[in-house]
Amino acid sequence: MYVVLLNYTAPTEEIDYALPDHVEWLNKQYEHGHFLASGRRNPRTGGVIITRPMPRGKLDAILATDPFSVKHLAQYEVIEFSPTKTAPELRQINEAVPH
Template sequence: MYVVLLNYTAPIEEIDYALPDHVEWLTKQYEHGYFLASGRRKPRVGGVIITRPMNRGKLDAILASDPFSVKHLAQYEVIEFSPTKTAPELRELNEAVAR
């Protein structure tokens, strides 16, 4: 699984203009079952996405299709990790990763 840190590379006005397209893209990724959580960073310098486990090449392709990426509005830092301990609410996720 991955934690993806988005860092805005454009003024916030450009980010806000592209935000509806980005939200639509996020919705599609949730519908496909790829993403587990996402949101804005505080202060508002970017965002965070937590993904399900997948091939890194697949994740890179998904991120390349983000309107923020297509319009060169953000850069992405991808951190891969394997959860070994989770809260009870995430137990099913941890068991899926362990398989």
């Protein structure tokens, strides 16, 4: 699994202008089953995405299609982790935790 930290590199006005395209992109990633959760950081300096397990190359390819990436409005910090404990709702996607 991954936690992706988005850090805005552009003024808020540019972020707001591209936000509808970013939200559409997020919706597609949820439809494809790639993402588990996402949202704004507080204070509003970027966002956070929690992904399902996948190869890192696949995640990098997905992030490269984000309008924030295409328009150079954000940088991404990707943190890979292997959950060893999971809430019951997430156990079905965590292969490391016995079901």
